[in-house]
Structure formats: structure tokens, C-alpha cells
Amino acid sequence: MSDLLKQLNSNPMTGWLAKSIGLPNPVTLARENGPYQPQPFSGKRALLVSTTNGYLEAPLRELLEAADAEILRADELAEQERIDMLVVDGSGCQSPGDYTALYERLHPIVRRIATNGRVLLLAPHPEEAANAVASGVARGLEGFSRSLGKELGPRGITVNLAYVARNAGDRLDMLLRFFCGPQTAYVSGQAITVTAHTKSPAELPCEQLLAGKVALVTGAARGIGLSTAQRLRQEGAQVICLDIPAASEELERVAREMGAEALALDISAADAPAKLLEFVREQFGGVDILVHNAGITRDKTLGKMPEHFWQQVMQVNLEAIVAIDQALLDAQLIREHGRLVYLSSMSGVAGNFGQTNYATTKAALIGYVAALGPALAERGICANAVAPGFIETAMTDAMPFVTREAGRRLNSLKQGGQPRDVAELVCFLSSPGAYGVNGNTIRVCGQGLIGA
Amino acid sequence: MSDLLKQLNSNPMTGWLAKSIGLPNPVTLARENGPYQPQPFSGKRALLVSTTNGYLEAPLRELLEAADAEILRADELAEQERIDMLVVDGSGCQSPGDYTALYERLHPIVRRIATNGRVLLLAPHPEEAANAVASGVARGLEGFSRSLGKELGPRGITVNLAYVARNAGDRLDMLLRFFCGPQTAYVSGQAITVTAHTKSPAELPCEQLLAGKVALVTGAARGIGLSTAQRLRQEGAQVICLDIPAASEELERVAREMGAEALALDISAADAPAKLLEFVREQFGGVDILVHNAGITRDKTLGKMPEHFWQQVMQVNLEAIVAIDQALLDAQLIREHGRLVYLSSMSGVAGNFGQTNYATTKAALIGYVAALGPALAERGICANAVAPGFIETAMTDAMPFVTREAGRRLNSLKQGGQPRDVAELVCFLSSPGAYGVNGNTIRVCGQGLIGA
Numbered sequence: 001m002s003d004l005l006k007q008l009n010s011n012p013m014t015g016w017l018a019k020s021i022g023l024p025n026p027v028t029l030a031r032e033n034g035p036y037q038p039q040p041f042s043g044k045r046a047l048l049v050s051t052t053n054g055y056l057e058a059p060l061r062e063l064l065e066a067a068d069a070e071i072l073r074a075d076e077l078a079e080q081e082r083i084d085m086l087v088v089d090g091s092g093c094q095s096p097g098d099y100t101a102l103y104e105r106l107h108p109i110v111r112r113i114a115t116n117g118r119v120l121l122l123a124p125h126p127e128e129a130a131n132a133v134a135s136g137v138a139r140g141l142e143g144f145s146r147s148l149g150k151e152l153g154p155r156g157i158t159v160n161l162a163y164v165a166r167n168a169g170d171r172l173d174m175l176l177r178f179f180c181g182p183q184t185a186y187v188s189g190q191a192i193t194v195t196a197h198t199k200s201p202a203e204l205p206c207e208q209l210l211a212g213k214v215a216l217v218t219g220a221a222r223g224i225g226l227s228t229a230q231r232l233r234q235e236g237a238q239v240i241c242l243d244i245p246a247a248s249e250e251l252e253r254v255a256r257e258m259g260a261e262a263l264a265l266d267i268s269a270a271d272a273p274a275k276l277l278e279f280v281r282e283q284f285g286g287v288d289i290l291v292h293n294a295g296i297t298r299d300k301t302l303g304k305m306p307e308h309f310w311q312q313v314m315q316v317n318l319e320a321i322v323a324i325d326q327a328l329l330d331a332q333l334i335r336e337h338g339r340l341v342y343l344s345s346m347s348g349v350a351g352n353f354g355q356t357n358y359a360t361t362k363a364a365l366i367g368y369v370a371a372l373g374p375a376l377a378e379r380g381i382c383a384n385a386v387a388p389g390f391i392e393t394a395m396t397d398a399m400p401f402v403t404r405e406a407g408r409r410l411n412s413l414k415q416g417g418q419p420r421d422v423a424e425l426v427c428f429l430s431s432p433g434a435y436g437v438n439g440n441t442i443r444v445c446g447q448g449l450i451g452a
Numbered sequence: 453m454s455d456l457l458k459q460l461n462s463n464p465m466t467g468w469l470a471k472s473i474g475l476p477n478p479v480t481l482a483r484e485n486g487p488y489q490p491q492p493f494s495g496k497r498a499l500l501v502s503t504t505n506g507y508l509e510a511p512l513r514e515l516l517e518a519a520d521a522e523i524l525r526a527d528e529l530a531e532q533e534r535i536d537m538l539v540v541d542g543s544g545c546q547s548p549g550d551y552t553a554l555y556e557r558l559h560p561i562v563r564r565i566a567t568n569g570r571v572l573l574l575a576p577h578p579e580e581a582a583n584a585v586a587s588g589v590a591r592g593l594e595g596f597s598r599s600l601g602k603e604l605g606p607r608g609i610t611v612n613l614a615y616v617a618r619n620a621g622d623r624l625d626m627l628l629r630f631f632c633g634p635q636t637a638y639v640s641g642q643a644i645t646v647t648a649h650t651k652s653p654a655e656l657p658c659e660q661l662l663a664g665k666v667a668l669v670t671g672a673a674r675g676i677g678l679s680t681a682q683r684l685r686q687e688g689a690q691v692i693c694l695d696i697p698a699a700s701e702e703l704e705r706v707a708r709e710m711g712a713e714a715l716a717l718d719i720s721a722a723d724a725p726a727k728l729l730e731f732v733r734e735q736f737g738g739v740d741i742l743v744h745n746a747g748i749t750r751d752k753t754l755g756k757m758p759e760h761f762w763q764q765v766m767q768v769n770l771e772a773i774v775a776i777d778q779a780l781l782d783a784q785l786i787r788e789h790g791r792l793v794y795l796s797s798m799s800g801v802a803g804n805f806g807q808t809n810y811a812t813t814k815a816a817l818i819g820y821v822a823a824l825g826p827a828l829a830e831r832g833i834c835a836n837a838v839a840p841g842f843i844e845t846a847m848t849d850a851m852p853f854v855t856r857e858a859g860r861r862l863n864s865l866k867q868g869g870q871p872r873d874v875a876e877l878v879c880f881l882s883s884p885g886a887y888g889v890n891g892n893t894i895r896v897c898g899q900g901l902i903g904a
Contacts, residue, residue: 096771099812103754103762111755132824133774139819140770143811146803146904151753189803189904301603302555303563310555318592319548322585350903351598351641359595360551367591372584451802451903452598452641 026414027156030116031421032182035234038206039068040181044084047072047109051101053092056122056169060087063173074109082114085180088121090141091164094134102144113152118180119159121145125193128166138163142191149189149447153412158188158447164436167196173204174433183428186421188412189447194436198373199380201337201432209431211236214284214335218267219294221247223393224343226254227419228291231427233258237289240280242267244294267294267320268312273327286333289430292321292342295361299354310357317361322368329376337380339430342369343422344385344441350452362387366441373439382438384429389445390416411446478866479608482568483873484634487686490658492633493521496536499561501526503553505544508574508621512539515625526561534566537632540573542593543616546586554596565604570632571611573597577645580618590615594643601641601899605864610640610899616888619648625656626885635880638873640864641899646888650825651832653789653884661883663688666736666787670719671746673699675845676795678706679871680743683879685710689741694719694728696746719746719772720764725779738785741882744773744794747813751806762809769813774820781828789832791882794821795874796837796893802904814839818893825891834890836881841897842868863898 046069050057064071064087072083088106092098113119121141129135142161149159160179164172171194178184205211215232219225220241233239239260243251248264255262263279265272280287295317298309321342328334347355348362365385373383390396390407396416399407408416425444428434498521502509516523516539524535540558544550565571573593581587594613601611612631616624623646630636657663667684671677672693685691691712695703700716707714715731717724732739747769750761773794780786799807800814817837825835842848842859848868851859860868877896880886 096766096774096816099766100763102812103757103759103809107754107757107759107762126819126823129823132820132827135823136770136774136816136818136820139822140812140816143800143803143813143815144808146815147799147805147808147811148754148803150803150805151808302559302600305555305559307555307559310559311552314548314551318588322548322588347599348595350901351595351600351602353599353602356596356599356603357555359599360554360592361595363595363598364548364588364592366588367578368584368588370591371578371581371587375584449802450901 027115027154029156029185029413029415030182031185031418036177036207036209040177041067041069041085045070045072045082046085046087047074047083048087048089049074049105050089051092051105052098053094054089056089056091056164056172059169059172060089060122060176063176067177074105077109077112081112083109083112083117084114085118085120086113087176087180088119090121090123093124093137093141094130095137098137099140113157116156118184119148119152119157120176120179121159121161123161123163125163125165125195145191146189146447150412153188153447154414156413158184160184160188161191163191163193165195168194168436171196171436174428174431175436178428183424186413186417186446187425187442187444190442192437192440192442195438196436198377198382198435198438199337200435201380204433208236209427209433210289213237213288214240214286215289215291215430216240216242216280216287217291217293218242221251221254224388224391224419224422225293227423228293228426229260230258231420231423232289232430233260235427235431238284240284242294267324268315272320273323276324277327277331277333280328280333281331286335287328287338288335289339290328290334290341291426291430292340295343297355297358299358301354302356305357313357313361317358318364321365334381337432337435339434340372340381340383341426341429342383342385344387346387346389346443346445346448346450349387349443350450369441370439377438380435382429382435384437384439385441386422386425386429387441387443387445388417388422389443389448391422392416392418410450411448413446415446417444417446479567479606481608481637481865481867482634483637483870488629488659488661491520492629493519493537497522497524497534498537498539498632499524499526499535500539500541501557502541503545503557504550505546506541508541508543508616508624511621511624512541512574512628515628519629526557529561529564533564535561535564535569536566537570537572538565539628539632540571542573542575545576545589545593546582547589548585550589551592565609568608570636571600571604571609572628572631573611573613575613575615577615577617577647597643598641598899602864605640605899606866608865610636612636612640613643615643615645617647620646620888623648623888626880626883627888629885630880635876638865638869638898639877639894639896642894644889644892644894647890648888650829650834650887650890651789652887653832656885660688661879661885662741665689665740666692666738667741667743667882668692668694668732668739669743669745670694673703673706676840676843676871676874677745679875680745680878681712682710683872683875684741684882685712687879690736692736694746719776720767724772725775728776729779729783729785732780732785733783738787739780740787740789741791742780742786742793743878743882744792747795749807749810751810753806754808757809765809765813769810770816773817786833789884789887791886792824792833792835793878793881794835794837796839798839798841798895798897798900798902801839801895802902821893822891829890832887834881834887836889836891837893838874838877838881839893839895839897840869840874841895841900843874844868844870862902863900865898867898869896869898
């Protein structure tokens with residue numbers, strides 16, 4: 001603990017700040033640097049519990065076994081025995097009385113979950129519920145899950161919920177691997193919707209997930225974009241790293257190091273979509289994965305914002321994206337089972353002081369994927385957005401100490417995330433196995449306190 | 453400013469806390485104690501601006517004139533002239549280029565908005581958009597609105613957005629009166645959906661909104677419930693104040709003082725729905741407005757929570773509500789054009805540490821109204837939820853100083869709300885004119901920082 005924070009903590013008046021920023025030092029999150037393994041849960045102890053009338057327990061058990069988890073029984077847990085992952089089949093929750101089982105099953109074992117453990121709760125899709133009560137009961141599980149995330153987060157445990165449509169019960173393998181694996185170290189308190197409307201891919205690989213795929217990442221010279229390009233490459237994708245010409249030296253270097261193509265292009269230029277289209281068509285014949293990561297901020301309150309601040313943000317963060325998508329989609333250069341991933345932001349979710357321009361574009365992406373994903377579902381294409389919270393980058397390193405500490409700590413995990421954490425979420429959404437997840441916006445924020 | 457906070461502020465290390473809790477003292481919010489007036493905007497200066505192709509400007513102008521607002525022209529504003537309300541018709545926003553007008557119209561005048569002013573932004577309904585881009589552009593306005601709320605909030609200005617379905621343009625009168633009036637002093641940063649699916653009432657009164665209506669409020673002996681009962685009474689409703697038998701003395705007193713009926717009943721008792729049904733049928737023949745305000749907390753982390761904590765919260769906050777609704781709806785005792793309003797909570801939106809039980813019930817209400825409202829729309833019945841943030845009550849008075857200050861200040865208005873602020877929102881949702889708002893959950897939290 002820093003001396004400054006010790007001092008802060010010792011004063012009763014400032015103890016609140018110290019407490020809220022989560023002293024003492026946060027738990028070290030367990031991350032992995034490698035790609036997905038075919039049996040990722042080897043040596044991991046899993047508990048699978050079901051509330052009344054759940055219909056997902058059997059398939060979940062099969063998937064956990066295939067991933068080589070050791071499946072424990074709650075009533076046979078040895079004293080002090082720890083659980084690495086807890087999967088809760090809440091698919092049968094239809095009336096308030098069904099919540100009782102949730103309490104009864106979880107209360108005795110929730111303190112047994114190991115540091116850096118995972119909790120995944122499966123809920124019915126509220127829109128498919130038989131009546132308003134059942135719809136409410138399904139939605140209530142989100143309040144439960146988010147509260148549990150806040151309770152368990154300080155121990156590095158992430159808690160997420162998936163609303164699973166009735167016909168999507170066979171689309172949970174990759175979901176389970178991601179949300180119960182080390183890849184989801186900084187994704188917590190999220191509610192994901194899994195639907196059956198997207199055409200299934202022919203193959204669902206468990207390793208080298210992206211072998212044979214072509215991935216294009218914008219803003220790939222550094223930070224989150226770079227980490228994402230590296231992560232996709234690691235799963236076997238051919239990667240095109242795109243960034244502005246001013247960054248071309250850095251871009252060439254990082255691309256060479258990871259064995260990727262470099263493409264220096266200002267995406268906001270009028271001829272960028274045509275140039276990109278030509279490049280993709282000639283060099284690769286199409287792309288499977290398109291990650292719209294490039295983005296800029298030009299912060300000012302609206303009354304003081306010069307017009308070019310407004311326009312530049314609109315151009316780079318929204319207009320360029322829409323133009324590129326349209327060009328590639330019209331030319332059929334986004335292949336069947338393609339994956340479109342967009343970098344939104346906490347500002348897009350909650351709005352932010354001084355960011356009317358930025359938040360407008362980032363909120364627009366949330367609505368855009370929600371409509372675009374379902375529209376492309378019959379071609380097997382998924383469109384999802386990712387909203388990072390406080391991620392440790394050169395930008396956040398430059399913040400004043402207290403602002404930075406507060407930003408870092410105001411989440412359930414009491415620490416900032418790494419670019420790799422965002423890359424993992426993008427990688428998951430880019431994988432063939434994520435075909436049930438389409439139109440979602442998922443935060444990677446350690447369950448940040450701030451929201452809408 | 454308190455000496456303690458001064459001390460906090462003077463230390464550079466703790467300046468962040470002081471800044472985040474919004475010193476110096478927040479602006480005094482302009483509230484009214486009276487009922488709605490037929491011409492509520494007399495003496496108020498309004499600016500009505502429209503982005504490209506907006507189709508709501510003409511009806512909005514009529515409504516503002518009918519409410520007696522003085523409608524100014526942006527290009528004729530005298531130097532130093534202040535605007536009391538800004539209404540932005542964004543209904544034509546379909547492409548990223550349409551955002552330009554938003555900047556051009558608002559940038560020059562946003563600093564002219566008076567302290568305690570109001571901003572209401574009308575947006576197209578994203579689900580009705582012609583394509584994914586238009587859907588995204590509509591959704592982007594929410595990021596804009598929430599950001600603007602954070603910029604203007606410290607001056608007591610509230611900023612809200614309404615997604616207006618194409619056929620619901622004639623349902624904006626009451627919406628405008630509420631969101632541009634003093635009634636919305638503590639509602640900010642919200643996105644409301646206005647649809648055309650609910651059957652219209654025969655009359656849309658502009659004063660004594662609830663004359664001839666029967667309203668039942670649970671938990672009405674004190675706090676938010678009491679304030680709500682008083683507010684509904686003030687608009688001319690016959691009011692039934694319900695609370696537990698243990699509070700019957702207080703209940704009798706407050707009911708007598710406001711000219712209401714008192715009904716002492718434990719809603720979680722097995723025979724409560726039957727007793728309530730009988731009372732309503734015999735005394736009033738039915739109810740028009742039902743406000744499910746009663747609720748309890750029994751906080752503990754899940755691992756330490758005794759079973760009766762879980763069950764009591766489920767019973768009072770969810771099971772009782774569902775049972776009462778079912779009894780009254782089955783017996784046709786909720787009259788046509790009825791209004792059902794449910795008290796949810798920030799915990800239901802975001803989850804909360806130590807509140808797995810409470811947050812489950814409060815999140816369930818969010819899903820419940822979203823399904824129940826549309827299901828009852830053909831009978832003209834609306835179901836909506838209200839999620840209060842930090843509201844000044846006896847409970848919050850008992851908090852430790854710093855916790856209380858932080859809770860109070862972590863919102864755009866930098867202060868806590870009053871029970872009356874919640875009552876105003878419930879009153880709006882209970883009014884005949886709110887027939888476009890059905891299935892929504894609206895926060896009354898001064899645009900609280902905390903969310904999901």
C-alpha cells in the first residue's frame with residue numbers, strides 16, 4: 001500500500017475514500033497468456049447446481065465434462081474444499097417460489113468459491129416467458145447476479161449471467177469456456193443474451209479457434225487494438241493490422257513481430273472504404289473478423305466545444321465505421337459466419353462529462369449492433385460491441401494519482417483491467433463458438449460502479 | 453459548507469473526494485408544492501429546436517403554446533437572455549450526418565439554459581428504424597443526453613430523452629408537462645419509451661389529473677409512500693392508504709389528515725389478497741391506480757444470510773405484489789385505463805453488496821412491468837416501475853456523515869432527492885395523460901453515478 005493511501009486511510013474523515021477504493025491491495029487476477037486449450041478445465045473443480053425445473057443441467061454437465069472439469073457434488077464437499085467454478089442452471093425459474101432453490105443451493109457453498117473463481121448463471125430469456133410473472137422472475141436473476149458479483153469481486157471472482165433462449169441450449173460450449181475460464185478475469189456483472197437466430201457454423205473448434213480466418217483490426221498499432229490483434233493471431237487467424245499513416249513505423253514493427261499484415265490508412269478519409277475494400281479483395285478475398293477498435297476523444301463541454309472536435313469524433317468513431325461496413329457488406333467481403341466487433345465505451349453506456357460527442361458515437365454503436373446483428377443472422381454473421389471500463393494503458397498512466405486510483409478501484413475487482421482482458425472478450429466474440437451471442441454489448445470493466 | 457468538508461477539500465490528497473461529492477454547496481432545486489396547473493409554463497421561456505427532418509416540431513409547438521410557454525427563437529435571443537426549457541426534436545435523426553444539426557443548434561445556446569432549467573430530447577424509437585444505422589443513430593442520442601445531463605446537472609438542470617414511436621407523436625402533452633416542469637426536479641439522465649400500443653383514455657385533464665380516480669398506495673404511513681399518497685390526493689384522487697397493522701396509529705392519522713381511507717393490512721399474509729379484494733370491491737368497486745410501494749430490506753452477504761432474511765424479502769417485495777395483482781386483475785377490479793406503479797430500486801438496476809435478496813426482487817419488478825404493461829395495453833392499463841436513488845428520509849438521516857455525503861453527492865445534481873420527487877414521478881405515471889408510457893422503469897436519482 002502506498003504511504004499516501006495509508007495516510008488517507010488513517011484519517012477517519014477520509015476512510016470512506018480509502019474504503020471505496022478498496023484497500024488493502026487487490027487480489028492478483030489469474031490470467032493466462034496462451035490460447036484456448038481443448039480441455040481447458042483440467043484440474044478445475046466445478047459445481048453445477050440447478051433450480052427447480054431447470055432443463056440445462058444435462059447439457060451443461062456434458063460440456064463441463066468435455067472440457068475436463070472435475071464435477072463435484074455439493075453434499076459431498078469435503079471441509080475446506082474449494083470450488084473453481086460454479087454453474088447455476090436457473091433456466092427453470094418461472095415463479096417467485098423458484099428463487100428459494102437459488103438461496104438453498106448457493107447459501108451453503110458460496111463461501112467455498114476459490115479466489116479467482118467463476119460463477120455463471122443461466123437464466124430463461126425474459127421475452128420468451130409464458131407470462132409477466134415469469135418474465136419478471138427471469139429478469140430478477142440479473143439483480144441477484146449483479147449483487148453476488150459485488151460481494152465476490154474483491155476476491156477476484158467474476159459473476160456473469162446468460163439469458164438463454166429456449167432453442168439455444170446447444171450454443172453454450174464456448175460461452176462456458178469463456179465465462180468459466182481465465183479469459184474472463186475482468187468481465188463481471190454482465191448479462192448476455194444467447195439466442196438461436198444466427199446460422200450455425202459447420203465447425204466449432206476447441207483450439208486454434210480462428211485457424212483459417214482473416215481478421216482486420218483497426219487502431220492496431222498499440223493499446224487495446226494491438227493486444228487484440230496479437231490475441232486473434234494467437235488463435236491462428238491471419239491478421240491485418242490497420243492504423244493511421246502517422247503510426248506506420250510502429251504499425252510495421254508490431255505487425256512484423258506477430259506475423260501479420262500492416263495497412264496504414266486513415267479510416268476517416270473519404271476514399272478509405274474503397275481502398276480498404278480493394279486491399280481486402282486483392283490480398284485476402286474477404287474477411288471473417290472485423291474489429292472496429294480505432295477511436296478518438298476530443299473532450300470539451302458542449303458549450304465550449306469547437307466544431308472540429310465534434311466533427312472529428314463523429315467521423316472517426318462512427319461515420320468511418322458505418323462506411324467501411326457498408327462497403328465490405330455490399331461487396332460481400334464479410335464472409336459467412338463473419339464476426340463484427342465494435343469498441344464502445346462506458347461513456348456510451350452512461351454518458352460522460354465533457355464527452356457529448358464521444359458518448360454519442362459510442363452509444364450509437366450499442367444500438368447499431370443490436371439491429372445489425374439480427375439483420376445479418378441468416379448469413380451467420382454476428383455483430384457485438386465491447387465497452388471497456390478502466391483499462392491500464394499509457395493514457396491512464398498519465399492521470400493524476402488520486403483520479404487514477406479512484407478510477408482503478410471503483411469496480412468490484414478493485415483494480416484496473418489490462419488490454420489483454422479486452423482482447424479476450426473480442427476473441428471470444430470473434431470465435432465460431434460464440435454464434436449464440438449476437439447484438440449484445442458487453443462491458444469489460446470489472447463490474448464498474450458507474451453506469452446508467 | 454461544513455468545516456469537516458472544508459478540511460477535506462483543503463488537502464490535495466482528499467481533494468478528489470471533495471470534488472467528486474460536488475462542493476461547494478449544491479444549487480437549491482426549484483420544486484413546487486401544488487398540483488399541476490392547466491397552463492403550467494406561464495412566464496417560462498422555451499426554445500424548440502429541430503434536427504433535420506424532424507416531424508415533431510409542429511405538435512410540440514402547439515403543446516408548448518397550450519401550456520402557455522413563451523416560445524423564443526434561437527437567432528433572436530437577446531444577450532444574457534435565459535431559457536427555462538429546451539425541447540429538442542431529434543425525431544429525424546437517421547444518419548450520422550444528422551447529428552451535425554444537434555451540435556449546431558445546441559452549442560451556441562446550451563450555456564443560456566437557466567439554473568433549474570429543463571432539457572427534453574425526443575428521439576426516434578430505435579426498434580422502428582429503417583435500418584441498423586438509423587437504429588444506432590437513434591440510440592446514440594441517449595449517449596448525448598446522458599452526457600449533457602452530467603454537464604448541466606450541477607446547475608439543477610435536468611436532461612431527459614424520450615424515444616417516441618412513429619404513431620405516438622400525439623401522446624406527448626403530459627410527457628412535456630412533466631419533463632419540462634418543476635415536477636422533474638430530481639429525474640435526470642433517463643431514457644423513456646413512448647409507444648402507441650396502449651388504448652387512449654377518453655379524457656386528458658390538464659388539472660386535477662386524478663379526479664374521479666381511486667388510488668391504493670401500500671406502505672403509505674410514511675416516507676415515499678406517504679408523500680405519494682398525499683400527491684395523488686392533491687390531484688383529486690380518492691386515496692386508500694395501506695400499511696402494516698403495527699403502523700396503524702400513524703396510518704390512521706396521516707389518512708385522516710389528507711382525507712383518505714386507511715387500511716391496516718400485512719400484504720405478505722396469505723389471506724391479504726382476498727381481504728384487499730373484498731375491501732376494494734365493497735368500498736370502491738375497483739381501483740384505478742395501484743402503487744406497490746411497500747418493501748423491506750434484510751441485508752447480509754449471501755453466505756451469511758439466514759433463510760428468513762431471504763424469504764421475508766421475497767414475500768413482501770415480490771410474492772405479495774404478484775398475488776395482489778393477480779387477485780385484483782382476475783376480479784376485474786383494476787379498472788380500464790388503470791395505472792400500476794411499482795417501486796423498484798437502484799439495487800434492482802445495478803445490484804448491491806449484501807442485497808442479493810432485495811436486488812432480486814427489485815430487478816424482477818423491472819422485468820415484470822416490461823411484460824405486464826404491454827399485456828394489459830388493450831385495456832388501457834399501464835404498468836411502470838420507479839427506481840429511487842438517494843432520497844432523504846429518516847433512514848438516510850441515520851447514516852454516518854461521510855457515507856451519507858457521498859451517497860448524496862454522487863449524482864449529477866450533487867444532492868439527495870426528496871420523497872416528493874418520487875411522488876411526482878409516480879403521479880405522472882398515474883395520470884391519464886401518461887398513456888404512452890407503459891412497461892418502463894424510470895430512475896429518480898438525480899442521474900446517479902452508480903448503474904449497470
